[in-house]
Amino acid sequence: MKQPFKTLFLSVASAGALVAGAQAASLTDGMKEGTPTFKSAGPLAFGPGGILFVADSKAATITAIATGDTGAAPSSRGLKVEGINQKIAGLLGVATDQILINDMAVNPISRNTYLAVSRGRGTDATPVLIKVDLEGQLGVAALEKVKFARAELPDAPVDGVVGQGNRQSNPRQETITDVGFLEDRVLVAGLSNEEFSSTLRAIPFPFKTVEKGTSVEMYHGAHGRFETRSPIRTFVPFKVGNHLQLLAAYTCTPLVQFPVDDLKPGAKIKGKTVAELGNRNRPLDMIVYQQDGKDYLLLANNNRGLMKIRTDQLENTENITTPVPDGDKKGLTYETIANWTGIEQLDRFDSKRALVMRRGEGGVLSLESLALP
Amino acid sequence: MTRVWSAFISWRLVSVSFLAWVGFLVGGTSVGAAASEYGLKWVQLSSDKRSFVVEVTGLTSKVLSRIRASGLSAAGWPKVLSVFVEQRDPMDELGIPPMVGTYRVERGVILFKPTYPLQPGVSYRAEFRTETLPFAAGAQGLTISSSFKVPLVQSAASTVVREVYPTSDVLPENLLKFYIHFSSPMSRGRLYEHIHLRNASGAEVVLPFLEIEEELWDPSDSRLTLFIDPGRIKRGVQPLEQVGPALETGKRYTLFLDRDFKDGMGNPLKEAFAKSFLVSLPDRDPPDPATWKIESPKRLSRDPLMLVFPEPMDHALGLRMIHVTNESGSSVAGEAELIDQERRWRFTPDGRWNRGRFFIQVQTAIEDLAGNNIGKPFDVDLFEGVQKRFVNSTVRLAFRIF
Structure with missing residues (x-):
């Protein structure tokens, strides 16, 4: 998830900027000024007031950066940057195959696009944040003398043991698969490289110095009424009636709904499986938007294209509690948007458009704003 | 150490019409120079063979002081001096931005320092354009360029697959993961x-x-975790009709790693790797500590403490989730290993064992090869009542040293 939930319900962009501006002061309370450094970069999400959350799996941290990028977008023009990977490679001075783009997020105020990039793939890989403006100009995001705050993701403690007796270095690492901002907390979906489990942390924001965050394990019923602890690939918060809900897409690929109020420390949550989107498919990104007074969800997949889902149908969709017989699809109906092909990243660009990163002919990777379907 | 790579500079006049004397008038003063007087140098910084700066030489002190006085902006400098990654087809260079870096005027030269080191084997081109100097508006100028490449030193491929866990060559049909350790x-x-x-x-x-796009490596990038897709693990009587399970009982498979899997230096592996294994019946039983055997060490010895399982355990979790404590809960320092195809946990203490009561503390999240935890199989029928609270608990196995 890339954009703050709050902005989804503001129909006028400038109103979003005003609200965000008013919140910005309190959101930067407790931040220090300096130059944040990273061991790895991505996923990304914007909060209000131009605050960018950068997940760093290698360092096991979430960094909130007050980018200061809070000027309203100067025009309503769209964006198209062809060969974005080649252009980033040129800017950073490497061959194109040495650029990995880990995530993309659009600043909802300025509509500048931020990309979490790895320069290099080996031992000398360097994380870089790239900013693309509405003119399509690329630059390295300026992080000198910015206000920032950092939350460290704690490692799982061991009950009943004081001190670490075994001398081996700890090769456990939690890979962050998605990050999102919701009202007063940062949600972080993670996956361990050892125990097979999916965790969702809700970290209060602004970060407190000693705040460790809380971890919640989420379960869903699928694969023939069996639990799996499959990792959450991407998630998005949305509202059903007055209730905040979280919709999470798993790797293989149930779509599961959770009430946000259930995300309490130490909780074990059972979600409602609202759709089985089929095998051999990986969800990539989700966004929520409004069209003609209705809320829609757009889900990008690696193998089953782009799915448009009406969120008001979620409430009436029954939990899938029986096996999905052919490993295919079941539940919530959706519309497949045929001409949005090769999508690798998706975010909301403005109230009428999405921004996609898509791979075209010859493997050319482009950034492109497209009218929401 | 500063080293000038003048030998590598290839001069190329982009604008042929300025091969001879080139001059331009600025504010009534001629600040021209012979084309041959301008130079572009690639200067190595420190002992890092990839860190270079580009210098423009041959500028008169008058020009340099005017450049200083003009206060060129961060956006203005790249128009004067820039470094590009050369593309095979020059047409591909259209729209590619120059390398990001910092500019200075010092020691009689314009100096560009790329933010990032150069990549060996990649060709770069520096361009200096006089007509874009801020005080040269409207004047005809020249562009000089210099291409440069840090030689790619091919080192011998030496990285190998050191071990793959589980080490057994018989693995359950519902195997959950492999750990691949590289050297x-x-x-x-x-x-x-x-x-x-x-x-x-x-x-x-x-x-x-x-x-998993992010790829599950350990912090040193030398251990890879490879999960079998849970959607491809056969469950009870409900096989996945569409794609079928990844592994089937009684059949033989090979896990194969290509030789051109690149190590962190960009070199291929020394050799391809293959692990062949036979698939046995699925394991749906949670590990039961009641079936584990403790082999206690002798008092005052540094003999290892052994914990023997009836089945192999997950290698990483077996090492991380088992601890030895004394009666007060303080951990006993030492080194643990999983041996005998991960069926045996061996703990060698740093010091000698004292008389007393000890505990082996095992986190219930420990897994066998099929991802079953203590007290909880990997597959649970959730619709038969769900525990509302998740407790990260441990089991304690007591032993006494007399």
């Missing part, structure tokens, strides 16, 4: 192209692994 850090980004699961006839099993 050196590896590269990221193309993982699943290089790892294959093949059946006995050599045919590739399609998409057997859970493909």
